Amino acid sequence: MTNDFSYKDKKVITIGIVRDLTGLSERQIRYYEERRLIFPERSPGGSRKYSFADIELLVEIANKIEDGVQTHEIRKEMLQAQKKQNQNEVRRKMIQGQLNAQFGLRKGPSS
Amino acid sequence: MTNDFSYKDKKVITIGIVRDLTGLSERQIRYYEERRLIFPERSPGGSRKYSFADIELLVEIANKIEDGVQTHEIRKEMLQAQKKQNQNEVRRKMIQGQLNAQFGLRKGPSS
DNA sequence: ACAATTGTGTAAGGTTTCCTGACATGGTTT
DNA sequence: AAACCATGTCAGGAAACCTTACACAATTGT
Numbered sequence: 001m002t003n004d005f006s007y008k009d010k011k012v013i014t015i016g017i018v019r020d021l022t023g024l025s026e027r028q029i030r031y032y033e034e035r036r037l038i039f040p041e042r043s044p045g046g047s048r049k050y051s052f053a054d055i056e057l058l059v060e061i062a063n064k065i066e067d068g069v070q071t072h073e074i075r076k077e078m079l080q081a082q083k084k085q086n087q088n089e090v091r092r093k094m095i096q097g098q099l100n101a102q103f104g105l106r107k108g109p110s111s
Numbered sequence: 112m113t114n115d116f117s118y119k120d121k122k123v124i125t126i127g128i129v130r131d132l133t134g135l136s137e138r139q140i141r142y143y144e145e146r147r148l149i150f151p152e153r154s155p156g157g158s159r160k161y162s163f164a165d166i167e168l169l170v171e172i173a174n175k176i177e178d179g180v181q182t183h184e185i186r187k188e189m190l191q192a193q194k195k196q197n198q199n200e201v202r203r204k205m206i207q208g209q210l211n212a213q214f215g216l217r218k219g220p221s222s
Numbered sequence: 223a224c225a226a227t228t229g230t231g232t233a234a235g236g237t238t239t240c241c242t243g244a245c246a247t248g249g250t251t252t
Numbered sequence: 253a254a255a256c257c258a259t260g261t262c263a264g265g266a267a268a269c270c271t272t273a274c275a276c277a278a279t280t281g282t
Contacts, residue, residue, distance in 0.1 A: 006118075007117075007118040007119055007163045008118055012123075012124050012132070013124065014125055014239095014268075014269080015268085015269070015270095016154070016267095016269080017123045017160070021123070025230075025231080026269085027229090027230060027231065027232085028229080028230070030270095030271095031228095031230075035228095035229095043127070043238085043239090044238095045237075045238045045239075045269090045270095046237080046238075046269080046270065046271095047238070047239075047268085047269055047270075048269080048270090049128070052118045065229080068279095070227095070228070070229090070279090070280090071228080071229080072227095072228090125239080125240080125268095126239085126240070126241095127239060127240080136259075136260080137240085138258090138259060138260065138261085139258080139259070141241090141242095142257095142258070142259075146257095146258095154267085154268090155267095156240090156241095156266075156267045156268075157241065157242095157266085157267075158239085158240055158241075158267070158268075159240080159241090176258080181251095181257070181258090182258080183257090
């Protein structure tokens with residue numbers, strides 16, 4: 001209802017392509033996963049699958065690492081950022097809920 | 112200059128994922144390529160790489176085939192559609208050219 | 223100062239995924 | 253009837269991916 005979740009977030013890209021697109025080594029990509037900075041999905045057979053969003057994230061990560069930031073630190077930053085993101089999400093939903101309560105669409109008996 | 116060519120057109124998806132996303136068999140997907148309905152890129156090693164746009168196209172193709180249209184016919188349709196598309200493109204560029212000639216931005220000596 | 227951790231390379235051995243080519247087949251066209 | 257269409261399937265081989273392990277310089281923590 002809230003989300004259009006388009007191409008950008010679909011996990012459909014294999015690690016080789018990610019390597020080519022980011023310039024990182026597969027080793028690095030897997031290591032950042034081990035440090036829980038990215039979370040690819042897996043194919044039934046076990047192959048990693050990334051999204052374009054993941055790729056963008058990887059580039060950001062790589063930049064920070066180049067600036068001497070440790071994975072540990074990066075992870076903290078990311079959790080921080082996500083927390084704020086969630087807070088906004090919650091506020092939005094609360095407001096939406098209130099609006100619905102006041103003027104809300106009733107659930108029609110059928111489509 | 113005209114094109115933002117985003118995620119949708121980047122050829123980054125392997126045939127297995129395309130199979131899963133479309134429900135077509137790999138055999139079918141390769142066959143439609145043989146009939147020149149789709150044009151994946153290749154990895155250095157020879158693996159096919161598709162875009163989301165390709166996937167959408169494949170679904171359309173599959174629908175037509177289900178309606179009994181032959182690949183040959185589908186190809187004609189596609190060429191037709193593309194021709195019109197190109198005509199529009201040309202017109203657009205012509206008009207743009209005229210505008211530039213009249214009021215045009217001159218090429219500044221530097222950025 | 224020394225121990226522990228970080229980030230990355232590399233190699234081995236194994237599994238999954240993809241490739242081409244070929245044969246088979248039931249429906250359509252011509 | 254001969255040719256073509258669309259698809260399945262099988263074989264053999266290559267590419268891509270996986271995990272585990274060892275190495276090592278550089279940095280961080282005690």
